[in-house]
Amino acid sequence: MSNDKPFDDKNFPPQIIKRLLQAPPVLPHESRDEFAELFDSFELYTAPQTTPDYLAVYQVTVLTWEILRYQDMKVSLVRNHQRSALDSMLRKTHEGAMLKGAEQAVKIDADRHAKNWFGNPALRPAMVKAFELAGYSPRAVETLAFERALPALATIESLIVSAQKRLAIFLKDLEKRSEDRAAKLRAAADQAIAKKCSALEGDPK
Secondary structure, eight states: GGGSSSSGGGGGGGGHHHHHHHHHOOOOTTTHHHHHHHHHHHHHOOOSHHHHHHHOOOOHHHHHHHHHHHHHHHHHHHHHHHHHHHHHHHHHOOOOTTTTOOOHHHHHOOOOOOOHHHHOOOHHHHHHHHHHTTTTTHHHHHHHHHHHHHHHHHHHHHHHHHHHHHHHHHHHHHHTTOOHHHHHHHHHHHHHHHHHHHHHHSOOO
């Protein structure tokens, strides 16, 4: 078949891939350029020579991007719970927490401190120290945010597993046509996922 013939330099990537890359499957907040960069990294690593080769690179890019998306959402989800977790900690440890009729004053004061927590990081150590003196962990806010996010995190984990399975199935099928190409794409996908996870772990909360 003509599609299985190697391309001349001027003829690839094939037009179908160019069209797909012009409308990548990214969400509004995601970067089209980053998707293209991921595709380019896989293309460079595997050196596709035919239309099926390029389609395989594109499909692995899509499936890997989906996994990266869910990894990013896990971090965003926990962060979304940090404000409510912080508010809860500030109220529980407030000196007026047990005073009858002080609920509104405690709420206002907690809101003020929460704004300082996010708006002026230099003030955080004093608040963390107050949590410790009240018997809580220095990472009480992060722990409580994680606890509150757990139900939704379980859903995202199942989505990650599903995407990983689909990627593994695709690569397994690709092995029937080209074991070497499948191995290279698997290694490239693993590297991209590991790089993303490392970046998320190093990102300050």
